[in-house]
Amino acid sequence: MPLPRKKTFVVFKEAPKLGPYDERPMLPDAVQTQVCLSRNDGPQPFFLICEKDTLLAVFSGTGKVEFKDTGVHYFSLEPGDHVYVPAGAPTRLTALTETIIMRYKAREPGLEGVAWYCESCGAELYRHVFDTAQTHPQEGYLAGCEAFNADEARRSCACGATHPPVDLAPYRWAELAGQLRA
DSSP states (O other): OOOOSSSSHHHHHHHGGOTTTOEEOSSSSTTTTTEEEEEEEEEEESSEEESSEEEEEEEOEEEEESSSSSOOOOOEEEEOOOEEOOOOOEEEHHHHHHOOOEEESSSSSSEEEEEEEEEEEETEEEEEEEEEETTHHHHHHHHHHHHHOGGGGGBBBBTBBBOOOOOOTOOOOHHHHHHOOO
């Protein structure tokens, strides 16, 4: 069944239908600035990297957004906050309490990637990049996590730390991608 998209929607009515880090597009495809909605309850399992600038808007809950390879390490998040994310900046959201977050993206967002960093030394472990013109972000998230999980070398750091695989049970990315393709 395809996902219905509307020109207007009520965030708090739509949010209960969502899962963690769904990044569900909400507006019709023709709208220039897309909004993607998620209802999150823990840490994002990867750092997201977008080719183009994005903007995060927090509607409810508390959390933080971590940055890699920038002059900023993190921002605390609470309702009403808006955080600009420059193109190419790896970021990871962590919900401290259940959050409803909207990400503003370009209609044609270009390349996106998911990356993992060593929790011990900060070195990049693995990066999976995909073109959103051919792959829905949810498909890219799932493929990246599956590749990370499948190869222990991708989860092992030169510092000696080995990182656990991503538990994919909480995420509905395959279902969402199927609905977006319908």
